[in-house]
Amino acid sequence: MEALNPENVLKFVNLVNNLKHSSRRGWALIDVENHEHIAGHMYAMGMMTFLLGDDSNLDRFKCLQLALVHDLAESIVGDITPHDNVPEDRKHALEDKAMKEITSHLGEDIGNMIYKLYKEYEAKETPEAIFVKDLG
Template sequence: MDNKSLENESLQNVKSVLKFLNLVHELKYSVRRGWERRGVEGAETISGHMYAMAMMTFLLPNNSNLDRLKCLQLTVIHDLAECIVGDITPHDGIPEEEKHRREDEAMKDICELVGGEQGQLMQELYKEYETKATPEAKFVKDLDRFDFIFTAFDLEKKRNKPREFQDFFDHMEGQFEHPLIQELVKGLNEERNQYGTNSK
């Protein structure tokens, strides 16, 4: 391959990567629609949700059986398809199978923009999370659920409306598997119960 061909290939790769980065950038402004439906103004963004999950991976101790880096990578991949398909909620009336089809197609397009071994890694991480094929993927799903109820309680305090999102807590009850997250859920519920009592 001559130098001109190498330059053209490099330019094409740069254009593709910039397109990928533009898509990712949209997640900074894309609001999680479930909160919007509940009348929450200034609700969290998709990227804010993923960032919170990513920070929680640092809570894993050094002697954990889980791969902390893998968990971190999974948190920033798990909702990436939403930069194309948007935040599809159960209220949208889209069958679960169709939702997954759209997200799978979006991830394929995203990973093709990145290309090479990097794009392949992103695709593998996405599939790992979707199939819950590893302990790390299951842990990250716990983080996803925990951030949901953590945010719910945070909003209850900010809006001064104790128990406003009780239905979210009811829906998530008993769905946490990892001992670390179970302890966090227990502590959060205790704090929330105390807040509800003091607010009466």
């Protein structure tokens, strides 16, 4: 595994830490008091993956990884909702570009792993991705 550049790691951390302060717009738009933030949403989804039983056919660790990366793009593009009238293909293009930016700070090994997890989640191409999408 390649060594990570500390300055780039800090850029990554600064970007994703934005999610601690970024509201989930759907709740904010309808004036829900004390609504959750994006990082809180991702945390809750991650915690729910621990509830998978040992007899589950799903890979619990993969589900946790998917839950933690699924909304990272929102640290750059924000939480785009249907109320924003952004066409679905445009939303996906913006998020994909953001994920490439975010993961570019992590070197090829880790960056590619996170990007691939994001693409797996978006494509709902595995049972784990479908499960995590349903958690959201």
